Amino acid sequence: MTVVAELPASSLENQSITELINHRAEIKGQMDQLNRQLKELRGEEKYVDVLLLKKMDSEGVSRTANENASVSINEDTVPDVTDWDALYEHVTSTQDFSLLQRRVSSTAYKELLKMGEVVPGVAPRSVRRVNFRKL
Numbered sequence: 001m002t003v004v005a006e007l008p009a010s011s012l013e014n015q016s017i018t019e020l021i022n023h024r025a026e027i028k029g030q031m032d033q034l035n036r037q038l039k040e041l042r043g044e045e046k047y048v049d050v051l052l053l054k055k056m057d058s059e060g061v062s063r064t065a066n067e068n069a070s071v072s073i074n075e076d077t078v079p080d081v082t083d084w085d086a087l088y089e090h091v092t093s094t095q096d097f098s099l100l101q102r103r104v105s106s107t108a109y110k111e112l113l114k115m116g117e118v119v120p121g122v123a124p125r126s127v128r129r130v131n132f133r134k135l
Helices: 017-059 084-094 106-114
Strands: 063-065 069-081 122-134
Touching: 017 069, 017 122, 069 106, 106 122
Parallel strands: none
Antiparallel strands: 063 069, 069 122
16 A cells, blocks of 8 residues: 655645656755755764863863753773684673673673673773753
């Protein structure tokens, strides 16, 4: 069964195939422009986050706010595989497949670290992010 979206008030039903194709191309062009803008904004956001991390570190703060928003630094431990063969050997010999996804499972890895276990082929790496909340 085909689902047809509701048409806008300007009804496209009476347009020819050529007109519909052109309209679709316009929509695609607008979407592409928005995606380019989104990519630029994401890049700028990452750059501002790096600047926030540097400034907050230099001022010795991990959380701050102004009248518009609050920011805090979140640090997490994530696995960084240094030797996949050693990791796979460990996983198969221990049958601990909870360590694997398409990447090493951070949750399972952190649990093993807490228990004092060493996972061959993996080294801990600290990842820091800026948490942002609009007030």
